[in-house]
Amino acid sequence: PRIEEKLYQNRYLVDAGRPHVKIKNQGEPTPELKTLVNVCPAGCYAITEQGKVEVVPDGCMECGTCRVLTAETGDLEWNYPRGGYGVAFKFG
Template sequence: MNLNDKLAKNHYQPENTAHIVVAGNAQQSALKILLNACPAGLYRMNEAGEITFDPNGCLECGTCRIVCCDEAFSLWRYPAAGCGVTFRFG
């Protein structure tokens, strides 16, 4: 079973509001490292070369916060109780 197969077994309950928000003034160059660092692949580059982010599917690992520090985010918290990821394999 590969990583994507394992990730597909997780259950994710979204919140009404995002639990991680990238700051408007975050440096794109700093965010580019997250293209490969986020294990869920939630940071993506669009056709304009800008980094986009969708918090749905977050594994709550904290890697992005450690790699980019808090300045890159206007909000970073764990999802509310009952929301977020539920691991079902490994």
Template structure:
């Protein structure tokens, strides 16, 4: 089974209006923020045409990669989803 097929087994409970990951306001994305577009395994981050980075955390796997990469810079705010929300791993 391919990784993509395994990931498709996961389910997400989206906490509408309360994203657990937020990017601090910025005019131009730093190199660290731009890196998140490539390293997020769920593809939550995307680059905009005007040089910023946006996030839609609905499919976040709570791997913590972006949290660690931005720990020093504080460019994102990262909290675990409230109880009952977030990813529900099928096999783990």
């Protein structure tokens, strides 16, 4: 099956009002920050009409890609979701 069908089997519990990934950089987005729009496997990042980057971490798979790519820039505040929230992977 296609990867999207596999991913669909994962369950995700949104911790409403407490996003675990936030964008700290409110100024001009760094190239690293813009890259996340294309590399996040869950499609959590988008470019706004104002040219800013926004994140909606619902569906985040906690792969850590965005965290690693912005480790030097400090663009993000990244925490694991609280216990019980976030992604629940289904294997097999």
